[in-house]
Amino acid sequence: MVRNSSVSTKSTRRELLKESILEVASTLFIQLGFQGTSMGDIAKAMGVTRTAIYYYFRNKDDILRELTSEITGMAGRIASDTLEQTPEPIEALEGLVRKHARLVLSLPLQFRVVERNEELLAPILRKKSRDSRRLVLDRFVTVIEAGIAAGQFRDSEPKVTAFALLGMCNWCAWWFNPKGKIPLEQVVDSIADLALNAVVREENRRLHTGSIDETMRQLREDINLLEMRLQKK
Amino acid sequence: MVRNSSVSTKSTRRELLKESILEVASTLFIQLGFQGTSMGDIAKAMGVTRTAIYYYFRNKDDILRELTSEITGMAGRIASDTLEQTPEPIEALEGLVRKHARLVLSLPLQFRVVERNEELLAPILRKKSRDSRRLVLDRFVTVIEAGIAAGQFRDSEPKVTAFALLGMCNWCAWWFNPKGKIPLEQVVDSIADLALNAVVREENRRLHTGSIDETMRQLREDINLLEMRLQKK
Incomplete structure (x- = not known):
């Protein structure tokens, strides 16, 4: 013993x-x-x-390999799995953003090392890293296209929107301090909220989240708005 | 001659x-x-x-200085000027996002060189670069706080929201291809649109952009929504 x-x-x-x-x-x-x-x-x-x-x-390359092998490929796998499990666009987008942001926030240093040194990785790891990046982008674009086709998302260029949402998540690696005041899960919630508001049409957001009280409040606001506009005329 | x-x-x-x-x-x-x-x-x-x-x-440092001196400091100056000219939060945020995104999209390579090599810059340039980055963040946070206080923006942690919007803009340096199919100004429009939808409350968005027809459409949608909810009960 x-x-x-x-x-x-x-x-x-x-x-x-x-x-x-x-x-x-x-x-x-x-x-x-x-x-x-x-x-x-x-x-x-x-x-x-x-x-x-x-x-x-054994050497510096050995350290780089160990550092990057964990995160390389992971983002692509997570994005693929999310899409398989959740076919509905709004939920799928929320899942993609949450999981990708959580991954970046959990391994910010590794993420930056890969982003900064991709060209220096051994060919196999470099290929893995690029394939993973492409897979993540592809899954974001697929969900955004599906949401637009279903009338749930605002019309946009899916690729630009995908890169914008990925930028929100990826940038976390450059500013998030794991020992700072804001807890990781709060950042995940905020990023997911911003991403959904950015993309999902209001009425679908409300259908998804609102109550009868909320709809009544909205109705009153719309009527006030109409009144203001008519007075302006 | x-x-x-x-x-x-x-x-x-x-x-x-x-x-x-x-x-x-x-x-x-x-x-x-x-x-x-x-x-x-x-x-x-x-x-x-x-x-x-x-x-x-004269040497490599000379090249790095020339490359980075143009963009270093510029982002901070632009953000400060925007805020001085536009006190109203929604317009100010739109201005900040548009101008920052346009800067990153116009000088993507320089932006990446600075981001990647900040630690290697001469002390004066490094300080200039850091001050500029802090200034941009500060201006975004200021506008977001003002918008929340005025009830125009959704409640959020201003710093996280600022970093998320900056991430949308900054990430462009890593994916935008100036010789590609999507014109620079279209990307600026998309990013500004996504950022405002992410942050500004619906009713303010509509007040800001909508017509009477749009308000009528919204009213009908709200009534349909209310009907659906009452039937579900």
Whole structure:
């Protein structure tokens, strides 16, 4: 028992150190660029010897591979799954935005490393990253086209709208602070809300969310509005 | 006259070559990183000798300075001017989004170079770049807070909403193709439309844009909606 527990403590400590190396490396790759960062820089930033770093990673490429392999491909898979599970456009769009935003917000550093260093990835990873990006865009465009065709979404150029919503989500990697005041899930809620309001026609939004009271309120507002316009004439 | 014209042709040719160097350099800085790009790479990509490049720029830092000095600071100035000229929240937000999106779409490569290499800029330029970014964010937040206070915008966390709208605009630098099918001004229109729909309350949107016919249409829709809800009960 004692021996087992000691082994598991050791392997946990090892995992933690490996995680720290990845975190420090990703920060440096973002600050100094992949090519501007040396194994020595990573060791120095962690206050350990270079040998300690080489114990976990053969070289810098090895670190980049480990950093990017987790997030690469993931976004595409998530987007595809969401669309298969939810055929209805409004719900599907909400699912796509929520899941993509949550992924970016959960792994902001990795996301930035991939975005910044895609050209430097090994060919296989680079292909995986590009395929994933294309898959995400394709799923957003598909849902937006379906929503427009069903009369639920405002008419727009689907590709521009898709990129605008993706921009809202992706940009989070550049500003969100996981240790800051605003909780991750609150950001997800806000982004989803903004995205749906941006795209879904009012009457569908209201049909989807409103109550009878809300409809009555809306009716009164419409009547007031009509009155104002008639007076202006 | 002949002499003058020859001089101006020469200086035009010089300007064109300088512009080409900047364009090729920005593409390489994005692809390979600033530190991964050499003066030789730039010369090779242009099919000229290194000496030809050194005729225009003393070194790589000189190219980076020239590339970034145009766009750095510009976004902040534009955002500040917009807010001074337009105090009304809906119009101000529309102005901010349109002008910021147009700037990013007009100089996408420069924008990406700054975003990617901010840490590598000379201290003065880096400070200018950060101040400008802060100024833009501040102006967006100010307008969003004013719109919420006036009851014209939906309630939200102003900072998250500001970053979401900035993300829509900034992301354009990563996908927009100036030589592609979609004209720049169409993208500006779409982004502004999405941003306003995302943020402005329906009734204010309608007050701002609608006609009497539109209000009548809305009234009929609200009555239909009310009927449906009452039947469901």
